[in-house]
Amino acid sequence: MIRRLAPSLSLVLGLLVTWQVAVTVTGVAPQVLPSPLRVVEQGWAFRAELWANTVPTLQVTAIGFAVSLAVAWAAAVAVDFSPWLRRALTPLLVASQTLPVIAIAPLLIIWFGFGLLPKVLVIALVTFFPVAVGLIEGFAATDRSATALLRSMGASRWQRFRLVRLPGAMPSFFTSLRIAVTYAVTGAIFAEFVGARAGLGIFMQLQRNQFRTDLVLAAVGVTAALSVALFGATYLVQRLVTPWYREDHR
């Protein structure tokens, strides 16, 4: 694990050192560009506040992503069973991804207020599409001869789904899950940016208004750490759900 992370860790370290040296040498004002050490130092000093704002962001992310996953699964399974639904839903799925979230999010606040719902909707809007497409294509990628084999055994459509299409779609699902989960945290931050009572998004905006660039960057660091942690968690879940996949792709 350590050995595998070593290249990226040393690259990050190198960038941070360069940044630190550049700030020290040029003497640029911390309001414009604080040094990484200052970001860490101030982030630590404001840890209670950062944490208090991280919890609501995590909550919103978890709820929004859970809703998104549930809807994506339902839609993907429905599409897999019904060619009519496939034709009906596919354009809508694509359209959902082309919506300019930056324009829609403020409207959602107007419609649904500052509560949980508009944020959940923003997260769902940005994460739903990759998961749904990953699942739909995962199901559809089932080997035709596997279908023929199951049918020759007299398997019903549901049996074919349960025994072949569903497990066969898992690698594709987890790939799409990884893409979506990285959008989920930024989606939450963005939704909070537009309007929230607490959360990393609103924290960043408040600090920016007070020219606390160091605290904005500290919050950015927390956001990145969250995304990376969730990304890593998908591998753990995958290993639990599809232990065979690892063995076959060593």
Next chain:
Amino acid sequence: MKVSVRGLSVAYGDRPVLDSVSLEVGTGEFVSLVGPSGCGKSTLFGALTGILDGATVSGTIQVDGEPVRGAPFGYMPQQDLLFPWRSVLDNTTLGLEVAGVSRREARERARALFEPFGLGGFEQARPGELSGGMRQRAALLRTVVGGREVLLLDEPFGALDALTRTAMQEWLESMRERYGWTTLLITHDVREAAFLSDRVVALSPRPAGVRRVVPVDLPRPRTRSMLTDPGIAAVEAELLDVLRS
């Protein structure tokens, strides 16, 4: 006759694939189908197992003199199609599971065949851990464990290297001898067809029709030494002749 196919024609739209194919397989007989690539051999199996979508099928298929009822055919496709998310044992019970047999009983029935199929000790292995020959044996085990009356083998050894293939042909012959399977085999390999079969049906290019039925008059069980028997060579020569004309 166990299986009798009469005047079977299959077309997709106005594109004919099978043109009035007739053939018969007696109980315990081994009949092979040889023909050029893409001539529609696999479509014939599709028609027997009733899985052709959007095709126009005419002609009659009878099993024991009656129209097909239930699922008398055990189909083994070209690829072994062992699913990586199931152990070898659970792959072989797939058909039983589909048929609603309890998992425990299905496993018991499949487990009993692992020794005779040369797979003893690999029940809990993942398919990826098996060699090519073992994978085909596992796929055949999955096909026969359902107790279907007729086996349809679609180029089961096509993807194996020549040495393994020869070993598998001998093995299949010994298993057939032991269990008395009624078998239809699709193959590209005329020597394989001659070695294993009681009769070989040579098909024409698409739309496939029966060009000739060549009987193989050699005693059973067939053994490796018969591969060089003049009888086999004569059948082979005749088949190649028919297929090339």
